[in-house]
Amino acid sequence: MIDAENFFNLGTDYFSFIGQKCHFEIQKNDNPHFVSKNILTVVSDSDEQLFFSFSGNDGLCLTTEFGSIIHKNILGKFLSLPSNNAKALLEFFENYGYFFKMPPNETNIVDFSHLIQVTYHIKAALLLMNELQNVTINYDEILRLTLFLLLAPPIEMKITEKQTYTGYHDSVFKTLDSVITINDSSDYITIDNEDYYSIPDIIYGKSFNLRVDEYEDISTGEKFMYSYPGIDDSRYRKITVAYKNCHHVSKIQRLLIDFLFHFMNSNGVIKNVSFDLGIEFYGTSNLDLDDKMKKALLIIAKHVLSQEINHHVSRMKPIYNPVTLEPSWKAPNLLTALYFSLFYMKPKSEIYRKCANPSCTNFFLVKTSNSRKKYCCDACRNASNQRDYRSRQKKITKAGG
Numbered sequence: 001m002i003d004a005e006n007f008f009n010l011g012t013d014y015f016s017f018i019g020q021k022c023h024f025e026i027q028k029n030d031n032p033h034f035v036s037k038n039i040l041t042v043v044s045d046s047d048e049q050l051f052f053s054f055s056g057n058d059g060l061c062l063t064t065e066f067g068s069i070i071h072k073n074i075l076g077k078f079l080s081l082p083s084n085n086a087k088a089l090l091e092f093f094e095n096y097g098y099f100f101k102m103p104p105n106e107t108n109i110v111d112f113s114h115l116i117q118v119t120y121h122i123k124a125a126l127l128l129m130n131e132l133q134n135v136t137i138n139y140d141e142i143l144r145l146t147l148f149l150l151l152a153p154p155i156e157m158k159i160t161e162k163q164t165y166t167g168y169h170d171s172v173f174k175t176l177d178s179v180i181t182i183n184d185s186s187d188y189i190t191i192d193n194e195d196y197y198s199i200p201d202i203i204y205g206k207s208f209n210l211r212v213d214e215y216e217d218i219s220t221g222e223k224f225m226y227s228y229p230g231i232d233d234s235r236y237r238k239i240t241v242a243y244k245n246c247h248h249v250s251k252i253q254r255l256l257i258d259f260l261f262h263f264m265n266s267n268g269v270i271k272n273v274s275f276d277l278g279i280e281f282y283g284t285s286n287l288d289l290d291d292k293m294k295k296a297l298l299i300i301a302k303h304v305l306s307q308e309i310n311h312h313v314s315r316m317k318p319i320y321n322p323v324t325l326e327p328s329w330k331a332p333n334l335l336t337a338l339y340f341s342l343f344y345m346k347p348k349s350e351i352y353r354k355c356a357n358p359s360c361t362n363f364f365l366v367k368t369s370n371s372r373k374k375y376c377c378d379a380c381r382n383a384s385n386q387r388d389y390r391s392r393q394k395k396i397t398k399a400g401g
């Protein structure tokens with residue numbers, strides 16, 4: 001009986017971990033060091049444990065101590081949480097434990113806005129994974145998600161006095177920070193009385209001519225000849241200086257530099273990227289990309305997605321299961337387990353799809369080949385059909401009157 005119930009003996013579990021119940025309380029913030037209006041108090045309760053297992057069929061599951069499933073598909077439940085909703089996230093934590101392992105009987109406070117950002121990064125990674133697998137490529141969406149993972153302010157969050165969580169921040173930014181302006185005027189060319197730097201460019205496959213005047217204005221912030229919104233943005237300046245000077249870096253770093261430079265130089269300088277508001281420019285902008293930039297975007301999107309996941313699964317520990325004599329993994333905390341569920345996703349065969357009912361936030365697991373299933377449940381399909389019917393009736397009435 002126990003055997004039949006035991007999840008771990010089915011030979012289908014890829015990894016498992018033991019979490020702990022915590023108690024939470026949201027308070028209004030009066031700490032000037034915190035950005036958010038809300039702070040969360042986390043008190044760990046070392047007595048009550050939560051058991052998790054991941055299987056290829058059911059995803060990440062909450063199980064009993066002996067391995068029978070209590071709740072399936074916890075990543076799906078997590079993705080279905082409404083955006084920027086503290087109450088819903090807190091309820092998730094009450095049911096499945098906190099993202100991080102907390103020392104027993106210790107009270108810690110955390111800035112709630114950081115936690116919301118962490119959830120946005122997991123959602124963005126999954127949505128990007130889905131988009132990259134779609135037959136029809138939605139470049140606008142891939143651009144938005146990629147630039148969010150790449151350019152949103154890096155998360156650094158204090159978990160306890162001794163532990164800090166840091167999100168993925170691409171190593172290209174270290175390169176950008178370390179580039180020094182080289183003021184040599186030896187390598188420019190002159191076309192029609194204008195001076196240009198001839199920059200080897202891997203997106204356009206040949207040299208790109210960058211006007212010396214424009215480069216000088218961006219790199220010094222002096223606006224002699226050029227003045228456009230965001231020209232004195234410090235990130236744009238670093239990217240432009242790296243674009244001109246920084247050629248002894250890895251191919252992917254160079255591609256990132258080339259892409260960010262061309263995008264901001266011709267589409268608009270980016271002020272910020274957030275999950276809910278998307279790309280925010282200094283001035284007017286457009287999202288159009290030519291074929292070469294589109295090709296580069298897909299490579300960058302895959303790089304960014306893999307870095308986001310790799311950053312978070314690096315603390316997984318391989319273990320050899322003494323019962324099944326099969327390989328398995330041990331997750332240090334729930335956050336890693338959620339990312340590891342993404343790591344084990346097979347976007348070629350199954351994806352999480354957002355319910356097509358606009359008023360529903362649910363994500364459901366579906367075979368990639370199944371293009372017909374658009375709603376998470378019958379209720380959502382009916383609600384959507386009724387709304388379509390009503391809007392058709394309205395049109396008929398209008399046309400008739």
Ligand SMILES: [Zn+2]
Pocket residue numbers: 355356357360361362375376377380
């Ligand atoms: Zn739904």
